[in-house]
Amino acid sequence: MAWSSSSPTPTMSQNDGGIVLSIFLMVAALSYALFNAVAFYNSSTNKNPTTSQQRPYDLVRLLSGSANVGNCVIHMLLVIYTIGNADNGSEYWVKERELGGVEGPVFLAILNFTAGLSAIRNYSMTFPLVWNSFVALTGTLLPIVWPRFLAEGLETWPYTVIFIWFTIFAMELTAFTASVTHYAISKKSKAE
Numbered sequence: 001m002a003w004s005s006s007s008p009t010p011t012m013s014q015n016d017g018g019i020v021l022s023i024f025l026m027v028a029a030l031s032y033a034l035f036n037a038v039a040f041y042n043s044s045t046n047k048n049p050t051t052s053q054q055r056p057y058d059l060v061r062l063l064s065g066s067a068n069v070g071n072c073v074i075h076m077l078l079v080i081y082t083i084g085n086a087d088n089g090s091e092y093w094v095k096e097r098e099l100g101g102v103e104g105p106v107f108l109a110i111l112n113f114t115a116g117l118s119a120i121r122n123y124s125m126t127f128p129l130v131w132n133s134f135v136a137l138t139g140t141l142l143p144i145v146w147p148r149f150l151a152e153g154l155e156t157w158p159y160t161v162i163f164i165w166f167t168i169f170a171m172e173l174t175a176f177t178a179s180v181t182h183y184a185i186s187k188k189s190k191a192e
Helices: 017-045 056-084 091-099 103-120 126-141 146-156 159-191
Strands: none
Touching (some): 017 159, 056 103, 056 126, 056 159, 103 159, 126 159
């Protein structure tokens, strides 16, 4: 936060683009490692007992579930970070408190955990598919979510918050694409 010499109130400072890019690359590396670990687990444990062949829809089911659980974890980190900055008087935190408390991220964490557990435990892929599609659509269309992050977040938000939002994006994108892919593969295999 930079202080203006003509005003006693703090103003938002501009973020360094190189640091933002580094945060993005760090999230990409973490996502790559996480999802490769899931793929390795799947290839090591997932064989059709009758044919000893891989079942590809199990990989995308596990990727979807892991991404939803990851999204739950990162939303809980956002909640903890928000609570930890409850007394922070910077412009960002003042605006965040005006927009609402931690109830929204807690609710999203619960729903993401439920979708992730449903996929990982192979209970059903219907809820994860519907939930992840809803999240992708509403997050893109609601001005307070991704449009706000792109318009002001990258430029002025604290770096830790940018890291959290990049991670949320990686988890949501993976959960959505994996659940849609699972649906397409399972629908095609049922047709054959």
